Amino acid sequence: MQYIPVLAKSQKSVYACMQMAMATDILRLTSRERALTELDDIEDLVQTHRARLLRFVTFSLGDEDLAASIVQDCFVKAWANRHNFRGDCSVQTWLHSIALNLVRDYQRTQKFRFWKQVRKTAADVTEIAGMLPSAASSPEEQLLARERAREVAAILQTLSLNQRTAFVLRFQEEMDLSDIATTMGMPINTVKTHLHRAVRTVRTRMGGRR
Amino acid sequence: MNFQHLTDEQFANLLAGDHSDLRVRVHVEGCAACQRELASLGAAIGDLNYASLRWAEKRAASIETPSPWVLGWNAMPAWGATLAGVLMFGVALGAHMQLNQQNAVVVQQAHTISAPSDDELAQDNSLMLSIDNELREQIGPQVPVSDLDAASRTAHRHAIREVSN
Numbered sequence: 001m002q003y004i005p006v007l008a009k010s011q012k013s014v015y016a017c018m019q020m021a022m023a024t025d026i027l028r029l030t031s032r033e034r035a036l037t038e039l040d041d042i043e044d045l046v047q048t049h050r051a052r053l054l055r056f057v058t059f060s061l062g063d064e065d066l067a068a069s070i071v072q073d074c075f076v077k078a079w080a081n082r083h084n085f086r087g088d089c090s091v092q093t094w095l096h097s098i099a100l101n102l103v104r105d106y107q108r109t110q111k112f113r114f115w116k117q118v119r120k121t122a123a124d125v126t127e128i129a130g131m132l133p134s135a136a137s138s139p140e141e142q143l144l145a146r147e148r149a150r151e152v153a154a155i156l157q158t159l160s161l162n163q164r165t166a167f168v169l170r171f172q173e174e175m176d177l178s179d180i181a182t183t184m185g186m187p188i189n190t191v192k193t194h195l196h197r198a199v200r201t202v203r204t205r206m207g208g209r210r
Numbered sequence: 211m212n213f214q215h216l217t218d219e220q221f222a223n224l225l226a227g228d229h230s231d232l233r234v235r236v237h238v239e240g241c242a243a244c245q246r247e248l249a250s251l252g253a254a255i256g257d258l259n260y261a262s263l264r265w266a267e268k269r270a271a272s273i274e275t276p277s278p279w280v281l282g283w284n285a286m287p288a289w290g291a292t293l294a295g296v297l298m299f300g301v302a303l304g305a306h307m308q309l310n311q312q313n314a315v316v317v318q319q320a321h322t323i324s325a326p327s328d329d330e331l332a333q334d335n336s337l338m339l340s341i342d343n344e345l346r347e348q349i350g351p352q353v354p355v356s357d358l359d360a361a362s363r364t365a366h367r368h369a370i371r372e373v374s375n
Contacts, residue, residue: 042275042276042281043275046273046274046275046276050270050273051263051266051267051270052263052266054266054269054270054273055262055263055265055266058266059262064269068269068270068272068273071270071273072273072274072276075275075276076276076280076281079276079281080281127265128258128261128262128265130261131260131261131262131264131265131268145253145254145257146257146261148250148253148254148257149254149257149258149261151254152251152254152255152258153258153262170222170226171225171226171255171259172258172259172262174226192219195222196218196219196222197218199218199221199222199225200218202251203218203221203247203251206250206251206254
């Protein structure tokens with residue numbers, strides 16, 4: 001007699017699990033469809049993501065002209081492969097992973113090694129730091145803030161690509177660790193290692209770490 | 211109070227806004243040095259984020275939407291691009307071979323001119339004969355020059371010069 005309620009209970013839990021799985025699938029499908037609609041409108045896609053992608057690629061490569069070209073390629077690639085987007089992550093994460101792959105591809109070429117030595121169009125960290133607002137604080141504080149921002153930007157340029165990417169995605173793009181792992185195509189623990197090494201270098205060079 | 215200062219991992223979590231670790235929170239509340247470092251580096255990163263995004267927004271204006279032609283070409287599947295490439299190569303090869311054939315015909319024609327046929331030779335010979343006859347009629351009967359007197363020789367030379375002119 002006790003057997004039947006137990007079965008009924010387990011059946012209920014199985015149904016509940018199935019319902020949850022179906023709901024998850026529906027949610028994933030909906031988010032994928034929404035993302036595909038977003039990816040179809042190339043003009044809107046470019047307008048929405050170009051600034052953040054340009055910043056990310058510029059920090060990755062240290063060359064703004066090259067970064068602009070790679071961002072353009074990134075949009076072309078994303079649009080051409082939009083039907084392969086599974087909806088597991090956000091469009092922003094997906095675009096960043098495409099951009100990062102393009103950066104890695106470019107860094108392997110001889111042409112990049114040559115231009116890295118010449119660095120004619122290297123991003124000017126002083127110019128970037130100079131974009132800080134100047135209304136809220138005293139001139140001394142503004143100067144100090146610009147100097148600090150310039151210093152962090154300069155330290156980032158000395159990090160390895162993986163450390164810099166992890167740092168930029170975490171603190172600039174404000175991604176969580178799982179999204180960074182998806183973007184970089186690495187396990188979360190590896191991402192953490194790169195991130196902590198980057199933070200250690202920044203802390204040490206900024207004079208804070210004891 | 212815990213005097214073990216923040217590790218890089220704890221520091222990174224706090225910078226990213228993760229304050230879930232109670233022990234870390236307690237330490238930061240009681241440690242002026244860590245508070246100062248956290249505030250200073252947090253402000254520097256915040257300022258850099260703000261400045262770099264403004265810089266990127268300004269620069270990104272030059273990044274235009276890719277043209278439909280570029281999008282279409284890149285959206286073509288690999289086999290399609292390969293097929294298009296093979297077709298383009300075929301058309302180019304065909305055009306090249308046709309041009310070579312035309313050149314061969316021209317060269318062949320040039321050879322034909324240099325070696326005329328029997329008919330053409332016969333036509334040329336008859337033309338030359340008719341010219342000779344006309345000249346003979348204009349000059350008159352051929353008399354050996356040695357048989358002519360001086361006046362006749364001069365007249366003969368004038369006649370030849372006029373015909374030849």
